[in-house]
Amino acid sequence: MSTSEYERMPPVYKLDDYDSCLQKPSDVYCLLHFTLVSDEPSELLQMIERYIYNKTSVSDKTLEGCLNQSFWKEYQLRTKIEHYSCSSLADNEVEIDVADIITGFIVLVLILLNIFGSLYDIYNTNKNEGMLACFFLSFSIKRNWKMLTSTRRSLDPRLQRLKSLNGLRCILAYGVIVVHCVIPYMVAVENVHDYELSYSNIWKHVFFNASLMMQTFIVISGFFLAYKIEISFENQQLNWSMVPKGIIIRYLRLTPAYAFIILLTATWFKFLGPAPLWEFDVFQVTGNIMVSDCRRRWWLNLLYVNNYVYDSQCLLQSWYLAADMQLFCFGLVLCILLKNYRLKRKILTFLFLIGISMVAVHTYIRDLYPIFIIWPSDGSLFFKTDPTFNETYKMGHGNFASYIIGISLGYFVYKWQNKEVNMKKYSTSGEGTSVLKSDLRLFG
Structure with missing residues (x-):
């Protein structure tokens, strides 16, 4: 134009x-x-x-x-x-209901627990007094801050060498936040023409195609699952009891904080309004639409299946938690099956081909975009009607191939570390290339 x-x-x-x-x-x-x-x-x-x-x-x-x-x-x-x-x-004048009062009570209890736990941690010298003491200390701001900023080394030096991946995830998380901060401005941007022309700028596609960042998180998640299982069960038998145990531990680790955010969104979030676009359901702005959806279908999020609901608007960004939980459950079963199986490479290659084939066939039949792009029209609707976002991008099977890549890398790195491969020899061409080809046979 x-x-x-x-x-x-x-x-x-x-x-x-x-x-x-x-x-x-x-x-x-x-x-x-x-x-x-x-x-x-x-x-x-x-x-x-x-x-x-x-x-x-x-x-x-x-x-x-x-x-x-x-x-x-x-x-x-x-x-x-x-x-x-x-x-x-x-x-x-927003009406206060029972759910708002219950949420306020929960927030007050958490604040008091933080105050009491922090004071207990500061003034009590004998902290080894059983489970009750551990419970209160878990709310200590002092202790939690110390753990959050701790730089202590891992007991296993192999895990220590991979701590840089946490830095990478931090950088990527910052990028995701930046991209999500831009999306609300698509709702009623004043200069639409300049915004549309920015899609012709190759550098700005770092933001418009930033959805590819999430595939990096999926790969890292699969990598750590396979790698840590291999390390943790080197000298002990890995049995099927680990499946329910692993899923329950992960559920309990993620869900309390997640449920609290859903509760705040379904109740107190409404007090942030009104605003010009607050109740206009056509634009699907982060307002009453998200509040009502969290009140009506909160259980979908807590069961981690909200990413398979086409128009889910309750914490839209939480599709990643659902997809990652689904892939974790599958990956845990897969790692147990492959623990002592010699055909890892063939099985993982087959699963990778299945993963990309599922998305390819779905994309072709439904005539979707091959990758998810943040278009202005769909961004203004918060992707409620975007078929690429709803049918492939946010669903667990749509990220299956990336997760298999991560699991494969976990096995690959573990094999190389056990063989004590010297990575410096791969910095040269010629001989290093032939050695690389030889060592690739280690995998599987």
Whole structure:
């Protein structure tokens, strides 16, 4: 699209100042979604349609009449309202229900436990007093901060050599946060044209295709699962009792904090509103939509199956926890099966091919994008209707191949460390290349 054509079009989004509009109790701020129409053939409307990707005291007629007056005067086009939502100063009075009170009580208990545990840790010299003392010490801010910032070495030097992966995960997590901070601005960005042109900038695709970062997390997760199992069970038998035990331990480690965030979202999050886009369900803004979905379908998140629900909006970003939990359960079973099996390489190769084939076939049949890209239109809807995001990207089987790569790397590194392979010899060409080919046979 040329700049001259873009300037002829009406703005995609236009918002008046929210605070200045709501000065008196009788003032109303309305947000609406409409389509452009014309009673007569319009060259401008035809041009707009060519660029479109085919993928309550206020009445509808009043709003439509107001819009028609301004759009006809400037663009000779009329409007047809599809959805609208209005709010006033009275909406600031949010009703407090039983769930809000229970959440407040839980928050108060946690704060008191943190205070008591911290004081107990500071002033009590004899801390080895049984389970009750350990319980209170687990809430000590002093102790938890010390553990969080600890740089002590692992008992196993092989794990110590891999601590750099934690640094990599920290850097990637920062990148994920940066990308997610950009997404809300897609809802009503003022300069849409410049935003669309940024997709032609190769460097900015680091952000637009940043979804590939998540595959790195999946690979690292699979790597640590296989590698730690190999190390932990070198001198003891790995049996099937480890499957339920491992799943339960992981569930108990992740779920309490996760459940608390869901609880806060379903209750106290509503007190952050209202705002211009708070209740407008067309844009699916992080507001009442997320609150209502967490209240209605919170159990999907706690069962870690929310990533298989097409339009799940309760903590949308938590799809990763669900996918990782599903892959962990499968990976745990797989590692037990492969513990003493000599055909690891063939089995893992076969599973990798199955993983990429599942996504390839699904993508072809459903005519999806091969990779998930943050398009402006889908980003403004928070991906509720994006088929690539909902059908492949966030689902467990859509990340299966990456997890198999991680498990394979775990076995590969473990084999090389046991053989005490000197990595320096691979820094040269010629002989180093032939030695590499020879040592690759170690895997499997």
